[in-house]
Amino acid sequence: MRKIAPIAALLLLLTACGTGESDADGPVTLRMTTWSANPAHVELFNAIAADYKTTHPDVTVAFEALPLENYTTTVTTQIAGGNPPDIAWILEGAAPDFVASGALAPLDDSIENTADLAPAATALWKQDGKLIGYPFSTSPFGVFVNTDLLKQAGQTLPVGDQWTWANAVAVARATAAETGKQGLVIRDFDYKDWTNLATVFRGWGADAWSADGKTCGFDQQPMIDAMTFLHRAVFTDKALPAPGVAADFFAGESAMTIAQISRASLLKDGKFAWTLVPLPSGPSGAYSVIGQGGLGVLKKGKHAAAAAEFVKFFTSEANSAKLARFFPPPRQSQLNAATLATANPLLKPEQLQNVVIDGIATGKVKPSHTGSAEINQAVRSALDPLWKPDADVTAVLGGVCTAIDPLLAK
Amino acid sequence: MNYWTTRRRDLLTGYLFVTPALIGAVAFVFVPLVLVVWYSLHEWNVLADTFDFVGTENYRKLAEDPQVPGVLRATALFSAGLVVLNLGLALVLAVLLNQRLRGTTVFRVLFFSPVVVSLLAWTIVWGFLLQDNGGINAFLDLVGIDGPNWLRSEGTAMASVVVVQVFKNVGLNMVLFLAALQGVPQELYEAARTDGAGPWTVFRRITLPLISPTILLTSIITVVGSLQVFAQISVLTQGGPGTSTTVLVYYLYQQAFQFHAFGYGSTLSVVLFLIVLALTVLQWQMRKKWVFHEN
Numbered sequence: 171m172r173k174i175a176p177i178a179a180l181l182l183l184l185t186a187c188g189t190g191e192s193d194a195d196g197p198v199t200l201r202m203t204t205w206s207a208n209p210a211h212v213e214l215f216n217a218i219a220a221d222y223k224t225t226h227p228d229v230t231v232a233f234e235a236l237p238l239e240n241y242t243t244t245v246t247t248q249i250a251g252g253n254p255p256d257i258a259w260i261l262e263g264a265a266p267d268f269v270a271s272g273a274l275a276p277l278d279d280s281i282e283n284t285a286d287l288a289p290a291a292t293a294l295w296k297q298d299g300k301l302i303g304y305p306f307s308t309s310p311f312g313v314f315v316n317t318d319l320l321k322q323a324g325q326t327l328p329v330g331d332q333w334t335w336a337n338a339v340a341v342a343r344a345t346a347a348e349t350g351k352q353g354l355v356i357r358d359f360d361y362k363d364w365t366n367l368a369t370v371f372r373g374w375g376a377d378a379w380s381a382d383g384k385t386c387g388f389d390q391q392p393m394i395d396a397m398t399f400l401h402r403a404v405f406t407d408k409a410l411p412a413p414g415v416a417a418d419f420f421a422g423e424s425a426m427t428i429a430q431i432s433r434a435s436l437l438k439d440g441k442f443a444w445t446l447v448p449l450p451s452g453p454s455g456a457y458s459v460i461g462q463g464g465l466g467v468l469k470k471g472k473h474a475a476a477a478a479e480f481v482k483f484f485t486s487e488a489n490s491a492k493l494a495r496f497f498p499p500p501r502q503s504q505l506n507a508a509t510l511a512t513a514n515p516l517l518k519p520e521q522l523q524n525v526v527i528d529g530i531a532t533g534k535v536k537p538s539h540t541g542s543a544e545i546n547q548a549v550r551s552a553l554d555p556l557w558k559p560d561a562d563v564t565a566v567l568g569g570v571c572t573a574i575d576p577l578l579a580k
Numbered sequence: 581m582n583y584w585t586t587r588r589r590d591l592l593t594g595y596l597f598v599t600p601a602l603i604g605a606v607a608f609v610f611v612p613l614v615l616v617v618w619y620s621l622h623e624w625n626v627l628a629d630t631f632d633f634v635g636t637e638n639y640r641k642l643a644e645d646p647q648v649p650g651v652l653r654a655t656a657l658f659s660a661g662l663v664v665l666n667l668g669l670a671l672v673l674a675v676l677l678n679q680r681l682r683g684t685t686v687f688r689v690l691f692f693s694p695v696v697v698s699l700l701a702w703t704i705v706w707g708f709l710l711q712d713n714g715g716i717n718a719f720l721d722l723v724g725i726d727g728p729n730w731l732r733s734e735g736t737a738m739a740s741v742v743v744v745q746v747f748k749n750v751g752l753n754m755v756l757f758l759a760a761l762q763g764v765p766q767e768l769y770e771a772a773r774t775d776g777a778g779p780w781t782v783f784r785r786i787t788l789p790l791i792s793p794t795i796l797l798t799s800i801i802t803v804v805g806s807l808q809v810f811a812q813i814s815v816l817t818q819g820g821p822g823t824s825t826t827v828l829v830y831y832l833y834q835q836a837f838q839f840h841a842f843g844y845g846s847t848l849s850v851v852l853f854l855i856v857l858a859l860t861v862l863q864w865q866m867r868k869k870w871v872f873h874e875n
Contacts, residue, residue, distance in 0.1 A: 242838075243837045243838055246626055246627065246837060246840060247837055249626050249627070250626040250842060267627055267840070268627060271625070271627035271628040271629075272627075272628060272629070273627045273628070273629070361732070362818060362820070412712060412729075413712065413729060413732045414711045414712030414713070414714075414729045414730075414731060414732045415711065415712050415713045416708075416711055416713070470629065541839070543834075543838040543839050543840075544838070544839040547819075547834060547838070547839075550818075550820065551819075551820060551821075551822050551823050552822075554820055554821040554822045555821075555822070557732065557821075
């Protein structure tokens with residue numbers, strides 16, 4: 171009997187492991203994947219989930235933070251393994267694949283007051299007029315400037331019409347030369363994630379591909395001009411860190427960085443004076459580039475209906491205002507300096523107006539395309555020869571188009 | 581006649597002991613192996629939830645894939661570099677640390693310690709050391725050498741990944757060689773020296789033949805391991821610059837998990853399996869020629 175007891179206990183345990191939660195009317199645990207483990211973000215998400223539980227006592231929401239570097243890969247693997255999340259954040263680069271594939275449940279009935287959503291913000295997340303994903307974060311890129319470093323180098327930040335790429339690079343170059351720090355860092359680019367270069371080349375009116383996604387834009391003259399400028403800024407002016415050189419603006423290691431406003435939270439306990447300004451204007455004038463995070467309900471999730479219900483609550487006007495503290499909302503009624511200032515105490519009202527509100531109104535989302543992972547990889551490989559001092563810019567960019575033309579044609 | 585003879589009881593006991601391992605092998609080795617082959621005959625789009633039988637289409641695609649020759653070249657380069665450097669260095673270290681000198685234990689621990697360090701942590705630290713303004717170039721700068729941009733140049737990226745991997749695992753092979761060296765009968769050395777043999781002759785005619793089973797073991801482990809390198813590539817180079825460090829495992833990861841082509845990724849897995857199998861069988865066959873006192 172003593173020998174049988176442990177075996178019986180083990181069998182009982184295995185049986186217990188096999189009993190899942192009720193799919194019907196019983197308690198439900200929703201799993202929502204995010205790419206943020208920031209304690210302040212998690213605290214807010216949990217607070218919203220706790221509010222929801224007061225009216226839906228049977229529903230618990232578990233937030234699962236996955237590393238951003240391979241976020242989409244992890245979610246896809248979970249789907250392939252038959253364990254999809256109920257709700258997932260989706261990066262703008264992956265949006266065309268998720269929206270077009272039919273993996274997500276339409277959200278038209280699960281979003282409060284959809285008429286309030288800015289059309290520019292939802293463009294990427296619609297299919298056949300239906301809202302497939304909710305862009306909970308629509309965050310324009312701006313330039314953070316370490317004004318202490320500029321002062322130390324005897325530089326002043328150009329303003330108004332003088333805030334151009336040529337002048338920005340000149341100031342960055344002079345500051346780097348004078349202080350021994352780096353000039354301008356395109357954050358998260360690191361000579362790999364080229365989509366962040368859209369914050370530069372769109373100033374020349376260039377784009378990675380045509381609006382219909384069929385024609386490569388890398389071998390077009392605006393792109394050649396933009397990349398020639400960038401190449402000179404890196405290798406001749408040394409205004410940007412060279413490949414393989416790491417510099418963190420938020421640790422005080424560079425004069426400027428191009429980043430989204432959500433990064434302002436990294437300056438909460440900043441040891442230097444800073445400001446935030448819009449992207450400099452390029453030869454084609456002023457412009458804005460937006461990065462987006464969308465929210466989708468996986469059709470293959472175990473509790474799709476309950477998930478859609480929670481998304482309605484999570485994205486409601488009240489909660490959207492709370493989330494605006496970190497994630498600029500797509501709701502037009504909330505895109506005003508008064509609302510955003512409450513949520514972003516580190517930013518001045520004029521910064522919020524110039525960078526965020528104007529940026530969302532006029533901005534264009536970073537390059538995205540169906541099959542973007544494969545295209546991005548092909549572009550990255552083909553662009554690598556550009557990051558050498560003696561690169562033939564035109565030839566390299568022609569090679570990029572040769573590499574991605576077959577993929578754009580798919 | 582008693583059905584439960586001693587022989588039958590022994591047989592049953594043996595089967596009972598083997599059963600758990602057999603269940604594990606079937607569930608976690610053979611079934612996945614068969615499934616991967618089955619998946620390789622399909623076009624599987626996870627997002628669109630489609631799983632269509634396409635026969636040998638993925639194998640035809642593989643034969644026509646312009647990336648594959650470069651991927652196989654990078655894989656062969658990595659494996660050859662790793663095997664030669666790792667086994668060579670491990671053997672040299674083992675011979676040196678097999679001397680009866682003060683301090684050899686400290687060096688043994690020093691060279692073995694990277695084996696127990698987390699692979700990811702090790703690789704991340706090396707990533708910092710190898711960057712253009714990193715520790716390696718700072719050191720070279722001290723002695724007046726302008727170091728290259730190790731991970732950003734096609735000429736040095738693969739060599740850097742190989743060296744990082746060699747330093748990580750050379751200690752394991754070193755310990756195996758040390759154990760083998762200590763198993764060589766001392767009287768053979770004494771006899772050889774009495775006959776007037778020099779150190780090189782002793783090493784070539786006595787040491788090498790007697791540790792040849794260990795050389796076979798370590799070479800199989802190292803070759804198989806080299807074909808499965810992933811984390812180092814993912815952290816240090818992501819297959820670049822260009823596609824110079826895109827080895828087979830990294831390429832199949834890209835296809836299956838990044839590009840959502842699980843069918844084609846499975847096809848690449850089957851090819852990798854066949855390559856590993858062929859190389860292992862080849863090495864195993866070569867033991868008849870190279871391995872001393874092989875039973």
